[in-house]
Amino acid sequence: MxxxxxxxxxxxxxxxxxxxxxxxIPSAHATNYVECEAIRSVITRNNIQLENAIxxxxxxxxxxxxxxxxxxxxCSEIDYEMEFVRNIDCKAFADKIPDSDSDYS
Numbered sequence: 001m002x003x004x005x006x007x008x009x010x011x012x013x014x015x016x017x018x019x020x021x022x023x024x025i026p027s028a029h030a031t032n033y034v035e036c037e038a039i040r041s042v043i044t045r046n047n048i049q050l051e052n053a054i055x056x057x058x059x060x061x062x063x064x065x066x067x068x069x070x071x072x073x074x075c076s077e078i079d080y081e082m083e084f085v086r087n088i089d090c091k092a093f094a095d096k097i098p099d100s101d102s103d104y105s
Contacts, residue, residue, distance in 0.1 A: 051100075058100040065097055066090065 063073055072078055075090035 055100040058098070062094060062097045062099065066094055069093060 066075065067073055070078065070086065070090050070093075072090070075087060075094055078087040078090055080087050
């Protein structure tokens with residue numbers, strides 16, 4: 001229906017106002033907000049998994065180098081009292097191996 005009032009077509013005015021009013025309804029934006037939050041949480045989870053994987057790989061590499069040189073998985077397996085020098089050498093060697101927090105990554 002088209003009503004004319006002072007030369008203005010009310011029908012066209014309603015057609016223009018309804019989409020503008022729909023923008024004011026919060027539920028119309030809820031889907032986009034939920035989707036954005038879901039995407040953000042996936043990105044955050046992936047970043048955390050990536051950081052953990054990098055740390056794990058550095059630890060595995062460090063453990064491998066220590067095992068090759070001292071035949072133990074980590075320096076704490078070397079008896080401190082019985083093999084004092086070997087224990088100190090192992091710790092000094094382990095300290096020289098870069099970890100995930102160093103600038104080498």
